[in-house]
Amino acid sequence: MRRTCPTYHRGALFRLATSASRRRGAALYVYVLSVTMIVAMLGTAALTTVRLDRLATQQDSDLRQARRNAESAIEMFLLFAKTRTNWRAAIKPNVEVGSVTFGGGSMAIIVDDPADGDLANDPYQPVTVRGIGRMGEAVWVSEVIVDPIPTPHDSRISEPTFSLVNATRPLSNDTWSAQFFKPQLPTEAVGWRVKYIEAYCQRD
Secondary structure, three states: OOOOOOOHHHHHHHHHHHHHHHHHHHHHHHHHHHHHHHHHHHHHHHHHHHHHHHHHHHHHHHHHHHHHHHHHHHHHHHHHHOOOOHHHOOOOOOOOEEEEEOEEEEEEEEOOOOOOOOOOOOOOOOOEEEEEEEOOOEEEEEEEEOOOOOOOHHHHHHHOOOOOOOOOOOOOOOOOOEOOOOOOOOEEEEOOOOOOOOOOOOOO
């Protein structure tokens, strides 16, 4: 029996080897490209996370500073009102005033008379004070109600020489003896209150 061997042509073998090499090279290229894209996406995500965390931290810091600025604005107003007897006439009601800028932030106040909107008509009406603090893009508003308390020199007596102790005087609908009372207190006292008042009336 005569055996026959398969015949291979060199050109065909070269083409087969070249095609296999190209397929392996293309697969390797796709693999490397895919890994590179995944690494790039992970890096971008990490940078985005860091950037968002930094932004959130900055916003939180700005908000805390804005709150401190708002509280400082109220404290500055209280000092101003304590040292200026005519502060009600100097401030426009319900208008942002006293703006001070510092360190990238600012503070201001808004004062309003909730009773009638007029700050100057009654020095003993409570007022609403809003402190406005700003820092960057953050804004904080703090609000307090200030209720003025009469001081000793505010005591109103119709007659300076009139004594409220064992005193007599005529009574009528349009006269009064005192609107506020401020007794002499010991230095260690922190407050006082009137428990009772004795008044005796007689008909002439």
